[in-house]
Amino acid sequence: MKYQWVDCALLAGIAAILVNCVSPSIFLAILLYWCLVRIVRQWRYHFINSMAMKGIKEKNRDLIYFVHYILTANDLNFECHLSMAVIGLLSTYSIPSISTLLKSTGGFSHDIQRRYADMEILIREFNENPPNGIKRESIETFNWLWNNSYPRNKYKNNSTISIEEMYKDYNERARKAIFRLNAIHNKYSSRILYRDMLYVLSIFTTTGAAYCSNNSFCVIRSMSPFEREACFHHWMEIGRLMNLDVDSEWKSFDECLQWRRAYEKKYRKFFESNKIIAHSTIEYFIDFIIQYIPSKIIVNFVRSLLLMILGYFQEDNDARIALGLHPTVPLIMSITITCCLYFRCFVIRNFMFPLPLSWTARLTNIAGIPLDDAAQSHCPMKQYKYYLNNWLDYGNTTYTPYLGHHKVSKAYIIENLGPEVINKGDTCMEPVYAERKKKEQKQNEPNI
Numbered sequence: 001m002k003y004q005w006v007d008c009a010l011l012a013g014i015a016a017i018l019v020n021c022v023s024p025s026i027f028l029a030i031l032l033y034w035c036l037v038r039i040v041r042q043w044r045y046h047f048i049n050s051m052a053m054k055g056i057k058e059k060n061r062d063l064i065y066f067v068h069y070i071l072t073a074n075d076l077n078f079e080c081h082l083s084m085a086v087i088g089l090l091s092t093y094s095i096p097s098i099s100t101l102l103k104s105t106g107g108f109s110h111d112i113q114r115r116y117a118d119m120e121i122l123i124r125e126f127n128e129n130p131p132n133g134i135k136r137e138s139i140e141t142f143n144w145l146w147n148n149s150y151p152r153n154k155y156k157n158n159s160t161i162s163i164e165e166m167y168k169d170y171n172e173r174a175r176k177a178i179f180r181l182n183a184i185h186n187k188y189s190s191r192i193l194y195r196d197m198l199y200v201l202s203i204f205t206t207t208g209a210a211y212c213s214n215n216s217f218c219v220i221r222s223m224s225p226f227e228r229e230a231c232f233h234h235w236m237e238i239g240r241l242m243n244l245d246v247d248s249e250w251k252s253f254d255e256c257l258q259w260r261r262a263y264e265k266k267y268r269k270f271f272e273s274n275k276i277i278a279h280s281t282i283e284y285f286i287d288f289i290i291q292y293i294p295s296k297i298i299v300n301f302v303r304s305l306l307l308m309i310l311g312y313f314q315e316d317n318d319a320r321i322a323l324g325l326h327p328t329v330p331l332i333m334s335i336t337i338t339c340c341l342y343f344r345c346f347v348i349r350n351f352m353f354p355l356p357l358s359w360t361a362r363l364t365n366i367a368g369i370p371l372d373d374a375a376q377s378h379c380p381m382k383q384y385k386y387y388l389n390n391w392l393d394y395g396n397t398t399y400t401p402y403l404g405h406h407k408v409s410k411a412y413i414i415e416n417l418g419p420e421v422i423n424k425g426d427t428c429m430e431p432v433y434a435e436r437k438k439k440e441q442k443q444n445e446p447n448i
Contacts, residue, residue, distance in 0.1 A: 006217075007346060037353055044354045045221065048075065052226040056233065062138040065130045068234040071227060072127065072208060074360040079219045083211035086313040088203045091264070093278040094322035096271035098196050101188065103273040105419070112284050118417040121388075123204075124363045125177030125414060131237045133171035142357075169368055169384055176414045178241045179427035184418045185242075189432035195263070197244060202260040205235040210257060214315075218341035220348055228253040243430045268322050275324030282310060312337050363388060371413070383425075387411050 011034075018027050048070055055063030072080040093099045185192060209228045212219045223231070232253035239246035250256040286306050290299045311325045312334055320327050368384030388411075416424040 006342070007350065010346060011350065034350060037351060040353050041349065044075065045224075049224045049226055052224070052230040056226060056229050061132055061237065062130070062134050064230045064233045064237075065134065066138075066142055067227060067230040069128065070357065070360060071223065071231065073362070074355055074357065076208065076212060076220060076223070077361055079212055080208035082313075083207050084204070086310055087211060087315060088207035089281065090278055090310070090314070090323055091203055091207070091319065092200055093274055093281070094264070094268045094319055095196065095199065096269065096274060097193055097267070098200070099271060099273040099277045101191050102277050104191075105188070112280055115419070116281070116284070118419075121364065121412060122177045122181050122414070122417055126174040126181075126238055127234075128362050128364050129170060129174040129177075131174045131178065131234070131241060133175075136167060169370075169382070170366060172382075173368075173384070173386075173414060175241060176427065177417075178238060179429055180415055180417060182242060182428035182431040183426040184422050186428045186431040187419075187422055194244075197242070198246075198249060199260065199263050199267075201235060201239050201242070201244060201246070202250075202256050202263070204238075205232055206253065206257045206260055209253065215341075218338060218345060220345050225253075232256060264318075268318060270322050270324065274322055278323045278325075282307065308333055309337060383413055383415060385411050385413055 015027075015031075018030060022030075048067060051063050052067045054060065055067060093102070185197075209223045209231055212222045216222050229252065232250075236246050236250075250259060286303055289306065290302050293299050293302060307325065308329055311320050312329045314320045314323070314325065317327045365387050368386045371383045371385060413424075415427060
């Protein structure tokens, strides 16, 4: 890893300075602390890697889910969320057939706050919870998972829920989120291309691991081959529940990544809808940042700066051009961003212990409040109301505010998330776009 030589040079420089500035006992204490941090971080790496290896060899869904969850919500939380926000999300907008459809729904012109918040919660639901359920003994083995949630008795009317009912709900909610997402897609099934669905799935499958591999200088660490494969199998489970024939498309992470690159090379190009959708999303986040800046001159400068930063993170010039961003990034900005990212990783790698597993991030809460059967609507499973584990406010009116613990949390029902044109409570196990594949094959659509 190329960053190791830079790490060694910096550490040697720091050691030389400390030898001349502090007493031998303090220097020895700092050295022992550094050694302990490195040992603990190496142990954590081997722990996750061995879990991934065992999960893949034994085809253990529980272990695969835990590996993906720990990587994306703990060890590489910042890297995975950053790469999906600035690379993965925008990559989907660089395909004209996808951006044209998104533009036609109208959600990006007047309802982007709700659209983004609902999609984030749905995606979090089937990543923070096991897509195909989990064995109770696995939950008891990884009991840290249950600790990272507000206690049940902090919610009104929630202290009476039994462990059995909470466990049953925990095993169902990821599927409910996927089936709700299927219902949203099913609404536009006549216009959704099957190959585009595969491409979006490949984005979620590969973006985090690919970013860590391609930018090893600016990340805490890269994923091991077994960790990449565990993430691949996790998303393949989700793909199957979305009624995608993923088993006939890809057999490994590398195959999925190669397919994605070939797809982008073939179909990625600039289209006006790409720019409209991408910039509406970008402006939404920029507006959130600059709302506290009083001066219009500074606002315009910050807006231009943030657009260049987003351009820096894109994988190549073709991606920038397809999104309507400036094709080149100033050298001084590239150097500045790279140095900032490296400094962050240097400090974390060498002077900070990995976060405890009980601190693994969750936006969604494990325990929900069961609703009356009369409120089930079209959903075949028992409905629950959930409170967000963290504060989330995108100007969204979908969620019911709940005041407590010195901040406003918001409640939601999985089966009600999504655009208003989708009936509340509607879910779908087999979306119609699966039939789209047959139509495309008959029409001799190009395959990759």
